[in-house]
Amino acid sequence: MSEPLQLYSYWRSSAAYRVRIGLNLKGLAYEIVPVHLVQDGGQQHTDAYRQLNPQELIPTLGHGQRRMGQSLAILEYLDEVWPEPPLLPATARARQRVRALALLVACDVHPLNNLRVLQYFEREWNVPPPERDAWVKHWIEDGFRAAEALLAGHPSTGDFCEGEAPTLADCCLIPQIYNARRFGVDMAAYPTLQRIEAACLALPAFDAARPENQPDAPAAN
């Protein structure tokens, strides 16, 4: 398991941000290989990258000779190969809850607002920016309303989504809140999400994973 790890990443990619958090929580050393999602028509669409990841999406994790896609499947892999500290709680019911919160973001919010979707709207339908942004906010607010309902007052919610240590759910939630702020979502309606965000970003593992702290982040950002 001492084979080197490389993360094909883009500083502002929400899915790459999740994996950076997971790698940092595990205390693993990894090389960032930047893939610019806009330059050169999108470097994720090159033949070389498609060989690594036929979906032409970020992130890809390299571990030895193996190349792996899908951020949540990567995080589960990290948790199985390096079990400490765990990204999932101890009981099947608590794991179900954590995975469901993670999937709420990873299935029902983020893919609807991904770069490739917004590019489709512009290219195929010429959707004006205000309508595009209303779309983005609609799905974030829909997801956050549900997440707030699932988290606020639930007996197993702690400083983090589940208990007193970060899990897969926090790995997904924090990057999505970053996106929400980018698109001007008013976070006041989600006090539990804001509280969990503050607890997470106080941890060095989350802080080091932030978009603005990446080697490929623009200097002026």
Add this chain to the structure above:
Amino acid sequence: MSEPLQLYSYWRSSAAYRVRIGLNLKGLAYEIVPVHLVQDGGQQHTDAYRQLNPQELIPTLGHGQRRMGQSLAILEYLDEVWPEPPLLPATARARQRVRALALLVACDVHPLNNLRVLQYFEREWNVPPPERDAWVKHWIEDGFRAAEALLAGHPSTGDFCEGEAPTLADCCLIPQIYNARRFGVDMAAYPTLQRIEAACLALPAFDAARPENQPDAPAAN
């Protein structure tokens, strides 16, 4: 673990179809509670259902007093509570591959084409049906091209997505192929997907889970 199971389901919901397959593969008895996604403005939007599932999405699994959302988190739960037959393979690397294939469908294809998205296009943007259908086919074809590349010729692809028994990946793939056919996607470009579909649908667990075999399917369908 002998507490009763109820699945809040809609016959044509792709996410409910996944969970029906998983329950059937495990040989578990469950009650189907039909939730009609269109009648009454969508029965998933009632106050009563929102109490069970704040996302107002199908499916929800009831197990004793517990209500669980998110189809993939439910399938992982089933696999942890009833380990035989397994829905995930034995090694961390193979599990990563299976989860990544499942998430390719569950994150990057299905949510883009879900009923609520198509309703948004009609309600907010008045997207004409041909453009709506082109959108649906675009994301299915994008995902299936990648899935075919990941499956065809890969050494661990067998009769099923991974080896010689169905996994989480097949639970997601088969409902998505059903959707693809509904929207007129030409499956000829995906011979490996078609071959796996045939192997799955030959199993009683998959056959019984098919939309047309549900108690709430319209008689004339």
